[in-house]
Structure formats: structure tokens, C-alpha cells
Amino acid sequence: MKSHRNITLLGPLLLIAAVIAVAGCTGTTEAPPSKEQTTLTVFTAASLTGAFTDIGKAYEAENRNVKIDLVFDGSQALRTQIEQGASPDVFVSANVKHMKALEDAGFMENGTVELFVENSLAVIVPVDNPAKIATLADLTKPGVKLVIGTKDVPFGSYTRQVLDKMANSSAYGPAYKEAVMGNVISEETAVSSVVPKLTLGEADAAFVYKSDVKQEDRDKLTRIDIPAVYNVVAQYPLGILAESQQKDAAAAFIAFVRGTDGSAILTEYGFDPIP
Structure with a gap:
């Protein structure tokens, strides 16, 4: 009888242990993390306000995990902000002069700087x-x-x-x-x-x-x-900042600007894209 009682009690104990084990496994199994959103800050010449607003929206629609934060001002004002410590990912200038000044001072990833439209x-x-x-x-x-x-x-x-x-x-x-x-x-x-x-x-x-x-x-x-x-x-250059922590994402955005969709928007606004 003694051994029979032990066997009888063992069944419920094993069941409880199994439930605890399953609960523990369930608690430690996490769903795959969602892709983290990237925010790209793009300092953009004021004359591109309309075109880049539309380009930013079009890019975000195709890349749900990317937010394009556009900052518009005169090219010289944007250059000054960068020289004084601002840290955008991309700079889009309305002339070569201000871009060249930043290149010479080491603010730009010089190999990424290229002309993309004329006006x-x-x-x-x-x-x-x-x-x-x-x-x-x-x-x-x-x-x-x-x-x-x-x-x-x-x-x-x-x-x-x-x-x-x-x-x-x-x-x-x-x-x-x-x-x-x-x-x-x-x-x-x-x-x-x-x-x-x-x-x-x-x-x-x-x-x-x-x-x-x-x-x-x-x-x-x-x-x-x-x-x-x-x-x-007027020739407009754009490029990636040397201190950008998101160079791959910035390069992908620039490729979109220079691609079919970006060029179509720029043309609609009166710019002449450079192949």
C-alpha cells in the first residue's frame, strides 16, 4: 500500500512540473524584434523644398522603417550650422562653393559627393x-x-x-x-x-x-x-557627412533621389537631373 500511495502522488506532481516547465518556456520565448526605424536628417537647400518634400514622402512610402527628417534653409546657413556642430546625415547644396568648403574642412565623406541636378x-x-x-x-x-x-x-x-x-x-x-x-x-x-x-x-x-x-x-x-x-x-551637389552613423541608409536615400522616381519628381518641379 505504501508504494501504491507514492505512485498515486507522483502522477499529479509530474503534471504540475510539466505545466511549470511549459509556462517557463513560454515566458522566455520572444517574438522576433521588429525592424528598428532609422531617421535620416537631410540638410537641404531651400530651393528644393517642394521637390524634396515629395521625394521624402515617396521614399518613406517604400521604406516604412525609414523617416526622412528634412531641414530646409539657405545653403550658406546650412553649411554654417554644420561647421558649428550640427550633424545631419546628408547635405544637399544649391551650389558647389558651400559643398566644397565642407569637403575641404573634412566634414564630408568626399567620395560620396556628386552633382545631381541643374537649375x-x-x-x-x-x-x-x-x-x-x-x-x-x-x-x-x-x-x-x-x-x-x-x-x-x-x-x-x-x-x-x-x-x-x-x-x-x-x-x-x-x-x-x-x-x-x-x-x-x-x-x-x-x-x-x-x-x-x-x-x-x-x-x-x-x-x-x-x-x-x-x-x-x-x-x-x-x-x-x-x-x-x-x-x-546652377549645379547642385549632394553627399554624406563624414560623421554620419547611418552611411548605408544615407547612400540608399541618395540612390533613390538619383533614380527614376526621384528624377521624375525633380523634373516635375523644373530641375534638370544630371545622369
Whole structure:
């Protein structure tokens, strides 16, 4: 009888032990971790605001684990922030000058820097055109309120180069540049602040990139093209920062920008992608 009682008690004890063992295994078995989200910070020239906003959304839609954090400003302001310690993963400049300065100072992964689009300048006026500006010659009329960029920002530097070319031509001459500059009422540090001045009636005309007339503004603005002989072709470089901790992810984003989808968006906004 004694041995029979021991056998009888052993059954429930074994069952309890089995339950505990199964529970223990269940508690220590974890589901595979979800892929961690990566945030890429992209310092981007203000003239690319519309295009890169759309590119960022398109990239995120295809790469759910990646967030594109876009910071827009004038190229010179973004360069200064990097020099003072800001740490983006990618820098997109509106001219070679500011990118080259960062390359020379060791801030960029130089082997990743490449030109990817071109742009050129145009003059824009409000669609109601209160100053009656129909040609480039009309920019010299007394009382015209003109907006340009500061000499340190790319679109301001390019504007001065255009005016220098016109000043050196027999069709316009030095007096033309002097009269146009005399009509400047504001010099902006980012091209993104120019269009609102025209749509709000604060200015009559402005020198901008041809890409700055966005779809939503096409019924508010008229573009006057600058002949190629006077115009300046702006080349935009982009590259990965030397201190980026996410170089592979940054390279994948740049490949998207330069690929079929990114190039299509850039073209839609008036840029000319470089193969």
C-alpha cells in the first residue's frame, strides 16, 4: 500500500512540473524584434523644398522603417550650422562653393559627393502685374519693387552674375545693372521667402530659380525667362557627412533621389537631373 500511495502522488506532481516547465518556456520565448526605424536628417537647400518634400514622402512610402527628417534653409546657413556642430546625415547644396568648403574642412565623406541636378534663373511677377513688367528691360522702370537674394546665398550670387553678363553686353550695358540694383527693395537669405512677397503684393518682381514657380503658385505668378546667353546654370551637389552613423541608409536615400522616381519628381518641379 505504501508504494501504491507514492505512485498515486507522483502522477499529479509530474503534471504540475510539466505545466511549470511549459509556462517557463513560454515566458522566455520572444517574438522576433521588429525592424528598428532609422531617421535620416537631410540638410537641404531651400530651393528644393517642394521637390524634396515629395521625394521624402515617396521614399518613406517604400521604406516604412525609414523617416526622412528634412531641414530646409539657405545653403550658406546650412553649411554654417554644420561647421558649428550640427550633424545631419546628408547635405544637399544649391551650389558647389558651400559643398566644397565642407569637403575641404573634412566634414564630408568626399567620395560620396556628386552633382545631381541643374537649375537656372528666371524673373517672376504677380499675375496681375501691377508694375506692367513684360520684359527684362522693364526691371529698370522707376518705382519697380524688386527682390533678389543676398550675395552670399546661391540664388543671390547667380543673380549678380546674370546682371554682370547683361552689363557687359551691348544690348543692356552697365547702366542697366545699376538701374536694376537701384530698384531692389529686399535681399533675402532663402529663396523660399521670395514668392510670398510677390503673392502678398509686397513686391513687383523677383529673380528666382525657374523651379521656384510651384504648381500651386502657377495661377498667381508669371515667369519671364532669361536668355541662355545671360543666364547661369546652377549645379547642385549632394553627399554624406563624414560623421554620419547611418552611411548605408544615407547612400540608399541618395540612390533613390538619383533614380527614376526621384528624377521624375525633380523634373516635375523644373530641375534638370544630371545622369
